[in-house]
Amino acid sequence: MTQLNLTDNERQFIIDTIKQGKPLPKEYIYKLYADDEDVFLFWNGRNETVTNAVLPFHSIEHIDEPRREIEKEPELFDTTGRQLKGWTNKLIWGDNKLILSSLVNGPMREEIEKEGGLKLIYIDPPFAVGADFSYQITVNGEDVTKQQSIIEEIAYRDTWGRGISSYLSMMYERLRLMHQLLAEDGSIYVHCDWRVNSVLRLILDDIFGNDNFLNEIIWRRHYSHNDGNRYGCVHDSILWYSKSRDYIWHRQYLSYDEDYVKKNYNLIDERTGRRYRSVSMNAAGPGPGRYFGKIFLNPPPGTHWRWSQERIDEAIKEGKIYFTSTGVPRYKQYLDETEGLPVQDIWLDFYGVSSQSNELLGYATQKPEALLERIIKASSNEGDLVADFFCGSGTTAAVAEKLGRKWIAADLGRFAIHTTRKRMIQVQRELKKEGKPYRAFEVLNLGKYERQFFFGVPANIPQEKQEQLLEAKQEKYVSLILEGYSAQRVHEHKYLHGKKAGRFVHVGPLSVPVTKTLVEEVFEECRQNLITQVDILGFEFEMGLVPYIKDELRQRGVDIRLRYIPKEVFDKRAVEKGEVKFYDVAYVQVKPYIKGKTVKIELTNFTTYYTQDDLEELEQSLKKGGSKVVIENGQIIKLTKDQNGILQREVLTKNWVDWIDYWSVDFDYEDKKEIIRIEENGEVKEVWTGNYIFENIWQSFRTKKNPKIELITAPHTYEKAGKYKIMVKVVDIVGVDTSHIVEVEVK
Structure with missing residues (x-):
């Protein structure tokens, strides 16, 4: 057993502090763990426990542009061309912590593994304290700024609630889950900027291991930027880590420009008339290293760096190897045999999405497709599964679909999911027009199980048990919703739970929709008690309720208003600040x-x-x-x-x-x-x-x-x-x- 290097006074101080329930000063924490590691990453709030909740996914929508002409693999499609079998791409709305936990630990993990596992993750998480996640919509020629939802605001405020420590806690748990979900030959790209790249690098080292750090890629997103009293900030960082030393990698190349060719391929082979450059026959052989602009002395197994004798003999026979006057061997690398200039770890060849770009979707954090195209081509194969758990406007999914990859995309924001849905349908249409293959995708959420999770009712117990727990917590649930609605609790009625500004309030059920039968029961209680105004709150509503209320019940003397309960009611801070908004159910004809x-x-x-x-x-x-x-x-x-x-x-x-x-x-x-x-x-x-x-x-x-x-x-x-x-x-x-x-x- 290792002896702690502590004095008697220090030992007693630690014991007394713990007994009193006080926080231990940092210097004592470091002393307690001094012999464990040379460096230990610690921050206020670090928790090794990772969410392991498994919530079922609800498939709420299935989208596949009908393909009328079926020529190949008829067993995969019905007579209209709709996909019947095989992997269906996933667009998931909800908290990515719960989504990741359910993917890692739930039944869908088996489905992912059948596809070969998750080979690539790209994420562009929030990394600016004052980031703007609003978006632009246009109405009759005027731009309208749509603010992010309250649930997004709360999630973001929570991210930065205690400053950098709470940001680290948020990212640490999610990155731990992503690490578990990645295939052994998979890798992750994490997009960030100068605000958090140093701390993200530390927690990625902690989770993936410093040995699996491959590159910090510098992407110049602006050509110029005026930052006033300092140098203009024109770049973001992309941190690239692998799950293991055996990972997918395809070298990417840039096209040579004319000046580069003249400068570097400036020799002409008299025998063939072809342009070439003279390359040193060093131990590693000609050409770049395995990574973006890096050469490592100890390459992973299977990486062939050195020249074999067979290759040397073949090159001499072809006249590609010659000797200088001092006897040093040189190699002729012909221009028409090269794929281009190898991409290094500084990317200067494309910028952010401009206001004039056809890609622009009015989404503040949108990234260019060219950026994702390079990443997906470099670190995945056609048919591989890639994912983005902060998908925003859906760039990762769009590029993955165009490159023949399967995908999972997730986001907390309702508008992000809607933007991605439209974008992916447009991609389907474009691929169909070009005669190229594409996959169906489905829109998923965690539905009532996410609400039950917030309320402490697990999904992996029998339905009867769930109902018993919900019944036991009914009064607490009703009070919680009424508090979020700023209504007062009343007890003299069966169906009328509260009152607000002269209107009575009924709180609908947590796990099932508000039905026509329930509305009629509320109406009847109002009629018997001469009550003329009532709000019925619910997470979901049976179809056809709005016209029924409008055309029948209001005509019979009771003004019933249906309003959605938002997820924000489960966040105490939003309730206390009066930031929870309940919206009327819209009416479609x-x-x-x-x-x-x-x-x-x-x-x-x-x-x-x-x-x-x-x-x-x-x-x-x-x-x-x-x-x-x-x-x-x-x-x-x-x-x-x-x-x-x-x-x-x-x-x-x-x-x-x-x-x-x-x-x-x-x-x-x-x-x-x-x-x-x-x-x-x-x-x-x-x-x-x-x-x-x-x-x-x-x-x-x-x-x-x-x-x-x-x-x-x-x-x-x-x-x-x-x-x-x-x-x-x-x-x-x-x-x-x-x-x-x-x-x-x-x-």
Whole structure:
């Protein structure tokens, strides 16, 4: 047993401090672990425990542009060309800590391993204390800034809550999980800048090992930048680590320019007339090393550095080796035999996404496709699985799809998921047009299990046990939601849980949607007690409730308002600061056109009550001569204050269509049940959730090139006569989903 180098006084001080429950001074921590390692990475809040929760993934949408002409592998596709088998790419909405934990420890790990494992991870995590994660949307020619959601703000504030130590804790746990998920021959690229590259390097060394550090890549994202009183910051860093010494690597090259050729390939072979350069026959042989611009003396097994005698003999025979007057051997490296200039660890050949670029999606942290193309080509093979767990606008997934890789992309932000969904559909369309292959992808989330996890109800226990736990915590749950809604608890009614500003409040269930039956029970209690106004809060709502309430229940004397409960209610800080926003459920109207077995759907109306800004506050703070675009109560308004202080309001959303960013249709919604895989008592079983997967058959959405949206679908023809339920999904310009079901009968 190692003896601690401590005096008696130091030992007693440590014992007394621990007994009193006080924090131990850092110098004593270092002394206690002095013999363990030469260097120990420690920060306030470091925790070796990594989340191991396993939450089932809900498949809420399946997207595969129909391929009508099938020539190869018919067993993989149905008669319309929709993918039936094989890997389906994953776009996952939620907290990436829970997503990673569920991938590492859950049933989907087996699916990943069947594909050869996860070969490459690229992440571009938040790395600026004051980072701006808002995004731009355009309405009738005016740019509108959409702020990040409260849940994103809270997650980000938590990241920097205690400064660099809390940032390290956030990244450390996630990087530990990513390390576990990577295949043995996989690697990770971590994008950062000068603010955090030094500390990220330390925790990556801690997790992956210093021996597996390959490069710090310097990417010049700007040509010039004015930083005032210091040198302009024009570059980011990309830290590249491997899981082991045996990893995937393909040397990347730059095309030679004319000046480089003239300067370096300045010799002409008199025998062949070909340009060449004279290369030293050193021990490692000609050419660059294994990494981006580095040569190592001890290469990994399987790396052939030295010249074999066979190769030397062949080169002499071909006239490629000659000897100088002093007898030193030299090698002729012909220009037409080289692939170009090897890429080094400083990348100067492309910049960030410009305001004029066709790639631009209005996303502040968007990176150029060329950057990801180089990384994916260098560190993965065609058919490999790559991932991005801070996917933002979806650049990694888009480039992976174009390069024939499989992918997983995840993000906390609703708008990030929506932006990536649109982008990937556009990639599918482009590849289809070019006659190139592509894969289906599905949109996943953790659904009710994520909410239950926040509330302390595990997913890996029997359903009956889950319901018992939820019932035991019902009062705590109701009180929590009412506090987030700033409502007072009332106890004299069965279905009316609270009251706010003259309106009664019902808190819907945690794990199932608010149903028509439940709404009717709330209505009946209101009617019997002569209550005329009530808000019903829920995480999910049964289809068709809004028109039913509008057309029937309000006509019978009770003003019922449906409002979504946001995830933020589970964050105590957001509740205490009054930052939790509940939004009204939007209203969608559609009209079917039926002719025989063919149906078309027209989108006829959309109503939302979304509010982002405090109009009165902005009016007072707006400076003379200034203008501001705001969102209030379902209207996007441009405020302008002239030099005399006179305020003018211009409503930009002149028509309900202005709110629509994307809509899609599943013409046979109940065709495919949603089956999830749940692990209970060490066994994995498949369970039907009671829901169906939305199979995205047709969609229309706005793009930078084409901001117009179609309001009538292409015709869809059913194979058999009968009744069908059609689901219409609308995503508005701020990224919120609203769905509607209509039933049709074809003959």
